[in-house]
Amino acid sequence: KAADKEVKEKIKSPADYIALGEKLFTEKTCTTCHQPDAKVIGPSIKDINKVYSEKGANLVAFLKGESEAIVDTDPGQVAIMKANLDGFVKDLTSEELAALAAYMASIK
Template sequence: MKTILKSLFVVVGLIMVSCGGDKKVDKFGNPVSEDKTTTETAKSETSAFPLAEKGKEIFEGKGTCATCHKPDIKLVGPSIIDIAKIYKEKNANMITFLKGEGEPIVDPTQYEVMKANFALTKTFSDEELQSLEQYIYSQVK
């Protein structure tokens, strides 16, 4: 009987210790400490660009933008960082361009390639276009 009680206390004690908080673990069960500066930076970026995550999904998926644009290198089209910097410097309207109503200001030599994509971007809702714009601007640190 004493052995059963001791075993019960050990099991209860282990349960209490293991349930002692919101400890984060990696996929292998190892404890992970959270870097507060990284978390704070992510929160401030999220608050500055609340639609950026949705924009990233559109950019990489439905919009097929990632086929020609990469974050920091020119592929077919200019890099996301270059696009954001130039639109910011010129105080230009990216959404107007994505609707096919604006002039090319980043790389006019690639305008004909981009023009083919207006058939798709013109179908996006205003919120989807704002999301794309916020995602692009969020890439400039």
């Protein structure tokens, strides 16, 4: 896809990847529900990182809708997240999803 090629040409280093992920995290309104250190509507980025690391899970697969929620499994929360994934995230390229995951993983 042309969009994939365009994104790949912009990414030169891991830092660029993280910067793209941060930009997407903000633009796609992920920040409305997810903060680095605190649960707001959804779990904090640090909590997400912890659970995904402990379980050896793939965040990109979740963002693509290919795996179940493992951090906050409350059905109401899962429904909100699924609506957001379908609304804001489904059109992102694999490269952009990987950049989002890289940004989130950079939050320590």
